[in-house]
Amino acid sequence: MKFIQLYKKALLISTLVLLSACSSEESLTASILDTTKPQQSELDVWIGQIYLTPYNIEVLYKWNQNLVDGNRYLYPPTQTKIKPALEIVQRIWLNTYTTIGGSKFVKLIAPRQLVLVGGVNLNSTGTKTLGEAEGGQRITLFETDYVDKTDRESVKQFIHTIQHEYIHILNQHKPFDEKSFAKITPTGYTANWYETKDAEANEEGFITAYAKSNIIEDFAEMASMMLVNSKDEYEAIIAGITNPKAQSDIRAKEALVVKYFKEAFNIDFYKLRAEAEKNTADVIAGN
Amino acid sequence: MKLKNIINYLLVAFLTIGVGSCNNNDEDSKFDQTPTQRLQARQKELNDLLLSSEFGWKAVYFTDNTQLGGYTHLFKFKNGGLVDMASDFDSDTATSNSEYQIQLGSTVSLVFTTKNRIHLLSDSDNYPTDALEGKGYKGDFQFLYYGQENGEIIFKTNRAFIELHFVKATAQDWADLPKNIDMIANVIGAPTRPLFRLLETNDGTTIHQFDFNFSDITRFATANSVESGSSMSYNMGIAYTPTGIIVDPAVKVGNQKLTNFIYDDATGAFTATGTNNVTATIKYSDSPLMLTDDYKMLLAGNPNNVYAYIYNLTNTASTNSLLFKTTLNDLNASLPTGAQLTRIQPWFNNANGSNYIEYRFGNASGATIARYYHYFTVTEDAQKKVIILNPLQWKTSTLSTAPSITAPVFLKELDDQLMNPQGLYFIEQGGLPYPAYTFTGVNSNFRMTVYPFQ
Numbered sequence: 001m002k003f004i005q006l007y008k009k010a011l012l013i014s015t016l017v018l019l020s021a022c023s024s025e026e027s028l029t030a031s032i033l034d035t036t037k038p039q040q041s042e043l044d045v046w047i048g049q050i051y052l053t054p055y056n057i058e059v060l061y062k063w064n065q066n067l068v069d070g071n072r073y074l075y076p077p078t079q080t081k082i083k084p085a086l087e088i089v090q091r092i093w094l095n096t097y098t099t100i101g102g103s104k105f106v107k108l109i110a111p112r113q114l115v116l117v118g119g120v121n122l123n124s125t126g127t128k129t130l131g132e133a134e135g136g137q138r139i140t141l142f143e144t145d146y147v148d149k150t151d152r153e154s155v156k157q158f159i160h161t162i163q164h165e166y167i168h169i170l171n172q173h174k175p176f177d178e179k180s181f182a183k184i185t186p187t188g189y190t191a192n193w194y195e196t197k198d199a200e201a202n203e204e205g206f207i208t209a210y211a212k213s214n215i216i217e218d219f220a221e222m223a224s225m226m227l228v229n230s231k232d233e234y235e236a237i238i239a240g241i242t243n244p245k246a247q248s249d250i251r252a253k254e255a256l257v258v259k260y261f262k263e264a265f266n267i268d269f270y271k272l273r274a275e276a277e278k279n280t281a282d283v284i285a286g287n
Numbered sequence: 288m289k290l291k292n293i294i295n296y297l298l299v300a301f302l303t304i305g306v307g308s309c310n311n312n313d314e315d316s317k318f319d320q321t322p323t324q325r326l327q328a329r330q331k332e333l334n335d336l337l338l339s340s341e342f343g344w345k346a347v348y349f350t351d352n353t354q355l356g357g358y359t360h361l362f363k364f365k366n367g368g369l370v371d372m373a374s375d376f377d378s379d380t381a382t383s384n385s386e387y388q389i390q391l392g393s394t395v396s397l398v399f400t401t402k403n404r405i406h407l408l409s410d411s412d413n414y415p416t417d418a419l420e421g422k423g424y425k426g427d428f429q430f431l432y433y434g435q436e437n438g439e440i441i442f443k444t445n446r447a448f449i450e451l452h453f454v455k456a457t458a459q460d461w462a463d464l465p466k467n468i469d470m471i472a473n474v475i476g477a478p479t480r481p482l483f484r485l486l487e488t489n490d491g492t493t494i495h496q497f498d499f500n501f502s503d504i505t506r507f508a509t510a511n512s513v514e515s516g517s518s519m520s521y522n523m524g525i526a527y528t529p530t531g532i533i534v535d536p537a538v539k540v541g542n543q544k545l546t547n548f549i550y551d552d553a554t555g556a557f558t559a560t561g562t563n564n565v566t567a568t569i570k571y572s573d574s575p576l577m578l579t580d581d582y583k584m585l586l587a588g589n590p591n592n593v594y595a596y597i598y599n600l601t602n603t604a605s606t607n608s609l610l611f612k613t614t615l616n617d618l619n620a621s622l623p624t625g626a627q628l629t630r631i632q633p634w635f636n637n638a639n640g641s642n643y644i645e646y647r648f649g650n651a652s653g654a655t656i657a658r659y660y661h662y663f664t665v666t667e668d669a670q671k672k673v674i675i676l677n678p679l680q681w682k683t684s685t686l687s688t689a690p691s692i693t694a695p696v697f698l699k700e701l702d703d704q705l706m707n708p709q710g711l712y713f714i715e716q717g718g719l720p721y722p723a724y725t726f727t728g729v730n731s732n733f734r735m736t737v738y739p740f741q
Contacts, residue, residue, distance in 0.1 A: 007294065007298070010298050010302075011298070013302070032321060032323050032324055032327075033323060034327060039367055039368065061401070062386065062388065062400035062401060063398055063399070063400040063401070063428070063429070064390075064400075065392070065398075065429060065445065070446065072411060072421070073409045073410065073411040073421065073422050073423045073425070073426075074409065074411060075402055075406035075409050075410060075428065076399075076400055076401050076402055076406070077401060077402055078385075078401065078402040079384075079385055079386065079401045079402070082401075118402045118406070119406070119409070119410050119411060119412065120410070120411055120412035121411060122411040122412050122420070122421045123421070124420075124421060128412075145402065
């Protein structure tokens with residue numbers, strides 16, 4: 001078939017023409033983008049040693065508008081207050097999980113970015129957002145300028161944020177028993193949780209008012225409150241509740257938290273709490 | 288054969304595309320450099336500029352000139368992304384150190400990346416009015432670079448796109464920053480100055496007057512016309528300078544825009560001067576800006592009218608003057624422990640034609656323990672629009688049979704102010720959560736706020 005051969009030749013020619021059409025003789029030169037490493041401060045080096053290298057966690061403290069809500073009036077941390085805040089996080093959160101869960105635990109399940117914001121994130125309802133966890137990848141901590149290492153309540157509030165957000169991240173890796181959890185206090189959840197005081201929430205079987213927002217937050221509050229408070233402080237909260245049903249509801253939630261850590265990560269939650277308690281006491285004592 | 292034709296056409300088409308694709312498509316570039324190179328050059332240009340000024344830069348930042356004033360900031364940029372900064376946000380005018388970056392977003396911008404003085408304007412938890420809850424002072428600390436003009440760097444703020452100029456600072460600017468704080472008291476106004484304050488504009492021929500109210504919390508002033516039928520007003524943010532104030536928006540007089548007011552300590556006035564005798568002055572006045580006929584209802588022949596300063600009502604009125612308050616405090620301090628003056632109650636045109644001021648004393652909980660009455664007659668000065676209380680006898684009871692007593696010495700200082708022989712202005716007072724009038728002494732700093740019982 002003559003025609004077919006003709007087509008073959010024609011096709012070959014056109015392919016060659018097409019292939020050569022875009023040939024360019026310019027050789028590649030160095031990138032015009034600025035690839036020099038930015039200057040590292042003493043703080044940056046320290047962050048590299050404590051967070052980035054061992055845990056693959058990037059700490060972002062310099063203002064970057066893309067990391068925060070542009071509608072909020074926030075500000076970056078004061079340079080000198082960054083390291084003290086990060087030390088608290090390192091000793092009470094990182095070291096606790098590393099000691100009990102093993103050296104790889106946090107490295108494998110961790111937020112990849114820690115964003116620090118110096119100021120308060122005030123909501124229109126008058127509440128203050130202390131932290132945010134986005135997609136399990138990034139935790140934002142607010143009010144880092146206000147942390148006082150020597151003040152137990154201040155340290156507890158600050159560490160509460162990261163303990164709480166980290167529970168969310170753990171939940172995203174291995175879900176907890178939501179069905180059983182939801183059955184304990186099924187009617188107490190509300191979007192207007194901030195209208196309830198903590199003490200009132202306790203009487204309804206919630207560890208904090210915020211726990212009333214939904215079962216995901218309830219679980220995170222339950223676990224983080226146990227880690228933030230010492231055993232005695234936690235027991236005092238339970239003992240202070242007058243409604244026996246509320247007491248037993250909180251105990252039931254506690255049991256589900258303990259069960260979750262055992263089954264999902266083979267961690268004895270009470271040991272974890274004891275370690276957190278020891279580390280918290282050390283930080284406050286300045287050891 | 289049809290199919291073959293199609294294939295032939297297709298082949299021709301392919302070849303045409305192939306040949307056509309060899310066209311030189313290097314279009315004429317409008318710029319010598321790539322966009323990336325140009326942005327990098329712009330970043331370098333801004334950084335070099337910031338570093339170039341020996342004493343750094345000064346910026347007077349009006350974050351929202353519809354409700355807030357201006358905050359002066361001084362910046363000294365240093366190598367390594369460091370910046371020294373001072374501001375007059377509060378009395379701490381010391382210099383602090385932090386970091387900055389030239390960042391690339393929608394355009395090249397200057398960002399103060401760790402906390403310093405400028406961030407005080409952007410603290411959601413520190414706001415001057417309830418309306419600004421969660422917004423602080425609406426400040427920004429990321430400024431988009433828009434080039435230079437007359438040696439100034441032009442920025443626009445990242446959030447609100449407010450134009451902000453960085454002007455080269457001098458050593459004097461740094462040394463004088465605390466003087467901005469000293470200026471605040473002069474703008475607030477001293478209680479030792481005359482009681483009335485106004486903004487007066489002069490376009491060279493006509494003078495207009497506006498009452499002047501300033502809030503130091505927001506650094507914002509409002510000035511409304513006192514002329515009847517005029518709704519003209521000037522509302523302005525105020526920034527302090529070592530010699531006076533800068534206002535934004537400008538006060539427009541005629542077609543001139545006045546922004547720089549200079550303080551005169553002798554009179555307490557702030558004056559901005561334009562050309563051709565155009566001026567704007569914030570100054571004090573001895574007499575009310577608007578004289579009313581309110582006083583006429585106190586004259587003889589009118590119904591019985593009673594007013595009172597009340598210890599737990601009008602005592603907090605902002606219209607009470609310092610002289611009134613100190614006189615009252617001195618009097619209370621001279622009383623036995625637990626006793627206090629609970630009412631200063633002028634009665635006009637009583638049924639029997641008498642007038643008197645009732646001074647009522649109470650114990651700590653307000654229960655009445657004593658009363659003194661100072662009788663008077665009323666005359667008017669129709670030109671000045673004031674009433675004059677002409678003192679008569681003192682009594683401890685209003686019964687006609689009650690004897691006169693000698694004037695109580697401890698009441699003299701207060702009573703003399705009300706019996707001011709030059710007279711008293713009597714004017715209805717708005718702006719309080721209850722109906723109110725004020726008695727103000729002519730050529731005096733005495734002003735008392737009273738509640739009307741009728």
